[in-house]
Amino acid sequence: MKFQADVLRLCLVTDSTLCGERGVLAVVEAAVQGDVSCVQLREKALDTRAFVERARALKALLEPRGVPLVINDRVDVALACGADGVHVGQSDMPPQDVRRLMPHALVGLSIETLAQLPAAELAPVDYYGVSPVFATGTKPDAAPALGLDGLRAIRARTARALVAIGGIHAGNAAAVMAAGADGVAVVSAVCAAPDPAAAARLLRDSMGRAG
Ligand SMILES: Cc1ncc(COP(=O)(O)OP(=O)(O)O)c(N)n1
Ligand SMILES: Cc1nc(C(=O)O)sc1CCOP(=O)(O)O
Ligand SMILES: [Mg+2]
Numbered sequence: 001m002k003f004q005a006d007v008l009r010l011c012l013v014t015d016s017t018l019c020g021e022r023g024v025l026a027v028v029e030a031a032v033q034g035d036v037s038c039v040q041l042r043e044k045a046l047d048t049r050a051f052v053e054r055a056r057a058l059k060a061l062l063e064p065r066g067v068p069l070v071i072n073d074r075v076d077v078a079l080a081c082g083a084d085g086v087h088v089g090q091s092d093m094p095p096q097d098v099r100r101l102m103p104h105a106l107v108g109l110s111i112e113t114l115a116q117l118p119a120a121e122l123a124p125v126d127y128y129g130v131s132p133v134f135a136t137g138t139k140p141d142a143a144p145a146l147g148l149d150g151l152r153a154i155r156a157r158t159a160r161a162l163v164a165i166g167g168i169h170a171g172n173a174a175a176v177m178a179a180g181a182d183g184v185a186v187v188s189a190v191c192a193a194p195d196p197a198a199a200a201r202l203l204r205d206s207m208g209r210a211g
Contacts, residue, residue: 003084003106007068008127008163008183010204011038015138016045018191025057027196032065034200040087040185042072055081068106075101087129090116095123108163112143114153121158129185130154132166133176138187142166148179155180170199170206177207 012031019027028039041058043051055071059081062069068084071077075098078086085106086098095109110129111120120128130151132142146154151164164181169189176184186203193199 003068003126006183007037007106008161009037010035010200010207011040011070011163011183011185012036012190012200013040013042013072013165013185013187015187015191016043018138018188024054025061027191028058029061030195030197031190031200032062032067034190034197034202035204036067036190036200037183038068038070040070040072041083042187048074048077051077052080055083059083070106070108078102078105085126089129095125099124111154112146114150114157117154117157121160125160127161127163127182128154128158130162130164130181133164134167134172136166136188139166148175151176151179151181170202173203173207 014024016024039062041055055077059069070085070087071083072087073092075086075093086102087108088095088098089110095107098107107125108127108129109120109123109125110131111117112131130146132145133151135145136142155162161182162180163183163185164176165185168176168184168186173184189203190196190199
């Protein structure tokens with residue numbers, strides 16, 4: 001993998017509703033000032049053309065700043081905009097196909113239960129999204145929360161990088177890292193914050209520096 005080890009440390013996953021009138025691009029720009037290490041563009045309602053347009057604009061914003069762009073779910077959109085990676089879940093395109101289509105990309109796969117791990121270990125991915133660690137209102141169809149014990153159990157059974165997601169904020173991010181995560185992914189803690197740059201900075205500081 002050509003990506004730096006700490007690229008997954010603080011991932012912003014976008015939500016255009018929570019970004020509100022400020023818009024996704026402005027919120028992402030502020031979050032990058034607050035030192036997010038990676039951005040995942042997650043669009044569940046846009047049509048394909050609008051998704052590609054937003055992805056291209058985001059790529060143009062992030063590339064000069066050295067921040068990788070990951071596209072949620074859609075390999076076609078990732079290819080069209082020249083994204084650095086793709087994140088897929090258990091019902092999305094199989095990771096083997098993602099890897100074949102994007103051999104050099106950063107590929108993430110969601111893990112919602114310990115039972116999903118054996119098959120995941122055979123998949124050609126770079127990291128697991130451990131999801132959700134805590135209850136979240138941001139994704140209504142999220143699986144039951146794993147808790148820190150669930151995260152620890154997955155940590156004990158894989159050497160792969162783990163990005164924890166779901167209900168994470170500056171008040172619990174350090175505990176998530178202590179439970180074995182290599183990084184955290186957040187939506188509302190940054191997208192819904194009045195000052196996304198300050199919110200991202202607070203998260204970074206609360207997690208401590210990479211060891
Ligand atoms: C880092 C990270 N982890 C998990 C997810 C969830 O992906 P998925 O299960 O495909 O659900 P949707 O995001 O598509 O609703 C994620 N996006 N990012
Ligand atoms: C995008 C996403 N995926 C999840 C999963 O469990 O798979 S939870 C989630 C949203 C997390 O939002 P917040 O940081 O606001 O809790
Ligand atoms: Mg998905």
